[in-house]
Amino acid sequence: MSGTTTTTRTNPLTLPELLLSLGPFLSLQDLYSSIQVNHLWNTLLVPFLWYSIDDRLFSWPTILNRIHCDEIDNNPNTLQVLFEKYGHHIHHLSLSCLTTLQAASAATTCTQLRSLLVFGLKDRDPPLPNQEPDEANSNLHRHPNQQSSLGPLLSPMFERVFRPSQEVWDNPIKQRQYWRMVQLYWILVHHNNKHLQNLHLEAEVGRLFRMVSKEYLFYSLSLLKNLRSIDTGLVQMDFPVLLDRVLSLNTLRSRLSDPFTKEIAFSKTIPQQPFFHLRLLELRDRLHLQEFYLLLRYLPQLDDIVFAGFMMQAGLLPSPQDIMDNKPSQLQGLHLRQIGKQDDKIIPEVLQWLPYLKRFGIALLYPSIAKALRMHCPDLESFSDSGAAEDGHEQEGGVVVVIPPGVPISSANTLNHLLQHCSKLRTVRARRHTIMGSYAVKHSWACRRIETLCFRLVGVSEDTLVVKRSTTTTSRTSSRAELSSNGSTSSTSEAESGGVASKEAQCRELHRRIKERLRELRCLRAVDLGEEWAEATTMISDD
Incomplete structure (x- = not known):
């Protein structure tokens, strides 16, 4: 008597390898729905949900609001608790709200950031309440032209580092708001000094609070051992010193210019x-x-x-x-x-x-x-x-x-000069530049391996429009000629009809040669020859 063999069927939806492969391709809404299926899906897909945060997207405020209702409805510091719980999953953080920046910097677990980008905090958050400063706190930064303090220092390292710009001198409420914001930003930078690779601070924020101590800036950036890219409008920095301090830097974007002179910041500090x-x-x-x-x-x-x-x-x-x-x-x-x-x-x-x-x-x-x-x-x-x-x-x-x-x-x-002589051209994006259709087919192109071609092809639709109008006029003239007994009118209409037919044949021949030229570009993947060519092609196909 032979023994019986039992087979166990595995549900493919419970395979961790399959879920981990699908995670990067799911949208935020799909990820949020998926983590609520069961404990396994939640464990495997939560890191994908929190991998990249951008509070400018509509999806994220919606998801955060749902999590707030589901998990921590009674906690007043909802956002901070969320960042404390899931912050170790965040690798890319894009901020446009002061509340999001405050929650991320206060969370002790948000220390795995690869990129930190700040956009337009000025216009997204309401001003903070006009509260009286704590007179018992003597560790306050005071601007020489202001009677009121800007707010407490969140860390002693910020002493004499920042000052408000002219734009916010007359608004103490905004001063307190941005005084806190700029400190929170640099606290978050220091928390992620081991992994941070991309650092961005919008010039709009830099114009509201100037960094007085450049030594603090260079010191902070020198701590970022893996920093690859800086996009800054925060301060006019000495670029040779920056390059000397941050040896891993390979991308530098400066958004600043001096409004009182045409000289750039780099001009006086050539390495x-x-x-x-x-x-x-x-x-x-x-x-x-x-x-x-x-x-x-x-x-x-x-x-x-x-x-x-x-x-x-x-x-x-x-x-x-x-x-x-x-x-x-x-x-x-x-x-x-x-x-x-x-x-x-x-x-x-x-x-x-x-x-x-x-x-x-x-x-x-x-x-x-x-x-x-x-x-x-x-x-x-x-x-x-x-x-x-x-x-x-x-x-x-x-x-x-x-x-x-x-x-x-x-x-x-x-532009045709480049197409005619530069054989290694792969991409041409030149919407401003024009080439006559008759000129393009007259000269051969050497760029046979071009993949993207974008320019304005002209001189190909005007003749077609003239042909259509002339054809209509000719038909009316012919009808009148049938009713008229004048033989000269009939002969004139026949001559005009022959001229129209000749123009139409030339136009079609031009289109045929242009299409043959495009077929010669075997690697072409994207082509845009402008509105005139698109309209002419449609009219020819209709005929």
Whole structure:
């Protein structure tokens, strides 16, 4: 008698490996619903729910309100208790509410942050109640122009570190609010000094409370051993000192500019020794040519630099050969936010020193710049403009492009020069630039491996519209000719009909050749040739 064998079927929804694989792909609402299924799902999926917090999203206030009702309805410090309970799961924290910042900094478990971003605290929180300061507390910071204290120090390390800006001098309530906010922020930074990699403080907050002690700033940043990126509008800092203190830094973005002078903060503190760890540098204002070359020399491993543009400097200056030691730069990305009147002369000279350039961005591509890119930058892979409108201003990606009066608009077909000669182009995003349809099909393109192509193709829809209107007029003329006994009218309509047919045939042939040109781009994944081409294609297909 053989023994019987029993098989046990496992419910796939109870497999931890399956749940852990699905967790990163679930939305916040789905994660919140999933953690309420059973204890296993709750244990495995709670870390995904709290992995990234952004209180600007609509989902998070809703979820926090539900948790508040379900778990700790009677606790007045609801948010702080939540951060105390789940703070060790948070790796990315984006804040726009003072209450969220207060809860995160007060929680002792919120010490695993990889990124800390603060946005627009000014407009999100109501002002704190106008409470009288505690006269018994002698450890108060007082501004020399204020009779009332700003509030108690949350830690002795904040003594004589901050002062209010002119914007909040006349509002004691706001002073207390932001005095507390800026201390909570730095307390949270110190709590996460082992893991923090990305640090961001919006310039709006920095303008409300200035940091007086730069030594405190450098000391705090030097404690962040894994810091990779800084995006700051908090203080005009000495960048060489920062690079010397934070050796792990590879991305630096400064949002500050001096309103009383056109000189940037970097211009007076050009480093005197090379720093090999910085990869991306973003500055707000313009650079003199000498400053730009000095940065290339002392930041030899810099991959990308973003700034407003170039400006000329009067007087006798060292030549680029002397500054660069007659060695080309390894820079791979040059991105300019604004347009200058002499860019067509300055930038071609700069490009001679950038033979390894792969990414280039400028709002207006002059013919001289396009020629210099072809000659000096054989590895160019990406070109983009800033999408500036014809009126000179357009917001795109947080950048406002300003085109000053007197700057000529980029001539048509200039972009085609890059497509024709730069064989390694992969990405072209140039909504401002135009190419005539007849010009595009006349010259072959060398960029056969391009993946993204975006520009305005013109001269392809106007002829089609003329054809349609002419065809309608011709039909009416022919009807009248049938009723008329005049033979000359009939012959004239036949001639017009023949001309319309010829134009229509030419237009269709142009469209066919353009589509053949696009089919030659085997790697093309995204294409946008503007409204004119889209309308013309629709009209041709309707016919």
